[in-house]
Amino acid sequence: MGNPHSHGAQCSHDAPQKNGQEECHDESKRDFIFISAASMAAVGTGVVAWPFVATLGPAKDTLALSTTEIDLSHIQEGQAVTVMWRGKPVFIRRRTAQDIELARKVDSDAATFNNLRDKQKDADRVKQSTFGGKEMPQWLVMVGVCTHLGCVPMGQKSTDMHGDFDGWFCPCHGSHYDSAGRIRKGPAPHNLAVPTYTFLSENRIRIG
Ligand code: FES
Secondary structure (H helix, E strand, O other): OOOOOHHHOOOOOOEEEEEOOOOOOOOOOOOOEEOOOOHHHHHHHHHHHHOOOOOOOOOHHHOOOOOEEOOOOOOOOOOEEEEEOOOEEEEEEEEHHHHHHHHHHHHHHHHHHHHHOOOOOOHHHHOOOOOOOEEOOOOEEEOOOOOOOOOEEEOOOOOOOOOOEEEEEEEEOOEEEEEOOOOEOOOOOOOOOOOOOEEEEEEEEEEE
């Protein structure tokens, strides 16, 4: 695969070392939205702009937080934001009906499902908690760190490459994740991890 830098992928802070050097480098945070729990409320409606650019790194006190609360009310359908939690990016996407349908089609097709490298149903990757009788499959929350060597996959912005399965794509070595964040192609061994999180209300989650 080509130079990861040209594709905008980033390494997480935990990226493995190779020959004493990081496999890919933390070159820029321009493609990501870093929002702390505190700043989320302050940013308000600004968060709805998908290509919102921020160069802010996480504050030390944010890195130290073991939990973080996120207000989801400003994230429109089809949009995604990245928040920092324990020094790692967490992807939050408000999926469209099409995203969900695509993911659940895989679950209902035995041949495709059995071919999954890391077999997990879409329903097992999203919270089924209910508020007011509503399910929440639209909210997909994942640690945005590729399970191959720790780069940060692309796919949070509408203008990003989303890979062959309309999800996320890690250009470092070509891993493709689907709209449920499951690994479908490339060297990554596992699906993007789902962190522990809880719905505090219909529009608020606590991660950690
Ligand atoms: S780090 Fe190698 S494919 Fe993502």
